[in-house]
Amino acid sequence: MQTFRIAAIPADGVGREVVAAGREVLDALASASKSASDFAFDWTEFDWGCDHYHRTGRMMAEDGLDRLKEFDAIYFGAVGWPSVPDHISLWGLRLAVCQGFDQWANVRPVRFLPGVTSPLRKAAEVPLDWVVVRENSEGEYAGLGGRNLAARGPGSEVAIQSSLFTEAGCERIIRYAFELAATRERKHVTSVTKSNAQQFGMVLWDDVFRRVAAEYPHIESDSCLVDAMAARFVLRPEDLSVVVASNLHADILSDLGSALAGSLGLAASANYNPERRFPSMFEPVHGSAPDIAGQGVANPIGAIGSAALMLGHLGLPAEAARVDRAIEATTAAGVLPRDLGGTASTQEITLAVIDSLG
Ligand code: ATP
Numbered sequence: 001m002q003t004f005r006i007a008a009i010p011a012d013g014v015g016r017e018v019v020a021a022g023r024e025v026l027d028a029l030a031s032a033s034k035s036a037s038d039f040a041f042d043w044t045e046f047d048w049g050c051d052h053y054h055r056t057g058r059m060m061a062e063d064g065l066d067r068l069k070e071f072d073a074i075y076f077g078a079v080g081w082p083s084v085p086d087h088i089s090l091w092g093l094r095l096a097v098c099q100g101f102d103q104w105a106n107v108r109p110v111r112f113l114p115g116v117t118s119p120l121r122k123a124a125e126v127p128l129d130w131v132v133v134r135e136n137s138e139g140e141y142a143g144l145g146g147r148n149l150a151a152r153g154p155g156s157e158v159a160i161q162s163s164l165f166t167e168a169g170c171e172r173i174i175r176y177a178f179e180l181a182a183t184r185e186r187k188h189v190t191s192v193t194k195s196n197a198q199q200f201g202m203v204l205w206d207d208v209f210r211r212v213a214a215e216y217p218h219i220e221s222d223s224c225l226v227d228a229m230a231a232r233f234v235l236r237p238e239d240l241s242v243v244v245a246s247n248l249h250a251d252i253l254s255d256l257g258s259a260l261a262g263s264l265g266l267a268a269s270a271n272y273n274p275e276r277r278f279p280s281m282f283e284p285v286h287g288s289a290p291d292i293a294g295q296g297v298a299n300p301i302g303a304i305g306s307a308a309l310m311l312g313h314l315g316l317p318a319e320a321a322r323v324d325r326a327i328e329a330t331t332a333a334g335v336l337p338r339d340l341g342g343t344a345s346t347q348e349i350t351l352a353v354i355d356s357l358g
């Protein structure tokens with residue numbers, strides 16, 4: 001019997017509700033596992049997040065990364081609450097883990113589910129199936145810059161927010177996108193930048209993209225400016241497969257993608273440390289949704305889909321596919337949460353997914 005040690009960090013708001021849902025699905029899967037492929041999850045839950053910040057002045061324990069290092073994976077909810085400035089909660093926990101564990105590849109699939117209505121007119125004809133690959137270690141989220149640099153009095157403050165693009169950082173994420181495209185039916189990579197206006201880092205990215213693309217002649221590729229890409233997501237989504245972009249651009253585009261798929265609550269994501277030197281982290285794309293937190297109505301599908309990505313990472317691809325099929329069976333049967341126009345609670349959807357595990 002294989003036991004996986006998982007660190008659960010539900011953190012804030014609906015993060016707690018959807019992490020509980022994902023854990024129920026994974027435990028149901030493990031207890032139903034056949035003897036040949038027996039596995040179990042050994043969960044350790046960490047109560048880090050905004051409440052922890054109010055109690056201790058820190059979003060996570062000071063030795064948090066040391067404590068997380070030994071786990072096979074991290075299952076994360078969502079971070080942020082109105083009582084804590086967003087940049088403090090984000091940097092104090094989520095980005096601390098992503099950057100501390102060099103989880104440089106953030107993979108965010110966008111998929112239409114049966115029984116879910118997309119706001120996109122084309123969705124009926126074109127079954128969208130993309131993956132947004134987000135550079136997750138540098139770019140616009142490098143944390144470089146400062147405030148007050150030239151403040152000489154009220155109204156004269158200057159702030160600088162720099163982006164960092166390294167050739168090695170661009171190359172590893174672009175190569176990751178091509179390797180991922182090679183495993184997919186539609187072998188196509190689209191690179192997104194704003195290199196007409198941002199003439200240093202993003203031009204470096206373009207140069208690296210051209211060089212790496214030449215090494216993969218059997219994979220089609222193209223480049224697109226991010227503003228045009230936002231329009232293309234809506235108007236011409238059918239020719240996309242893998243979309244690779246910088247930290248900021250991919251963050252924005254993956255929210256757009258999940259909204260096109262029906263709701264932000266559907267989108268799953270994995271923050272990989274591809275070298276496996278550190279644990280990878282699996283989390284829904286959405287935030288803590290304070291407007292609906294604590295009501296039992298959050299859509300758990302993004303979190304359950306993230307649990308499926310975690311299963312794949314742990315070497316259980318057949319179990320991952322089982323969870324994905326159970327999600328599809330649930331939405332196809334019309335068991336939909338409020339954000340998708342239904343009435344099912346978080347718990348009802350979770351139980352429907354468990355019932356459909358087959
Ligand atoms: P972050 O900065 O952490 O990404 P955010 O400020 O972008 O957070 P979210 O917390 O993701 O915002 O919420 C955006 C909207 O989407 C809110 O109206 C919220 O209710 C809705 N939403 C987010 N997650 C879910 C979910 N799991 N189920 C239903 N609705 C959700």
Ligand code: MG
Pocket residue numbers: 255286287
């Ligand atoms: Mg957001």
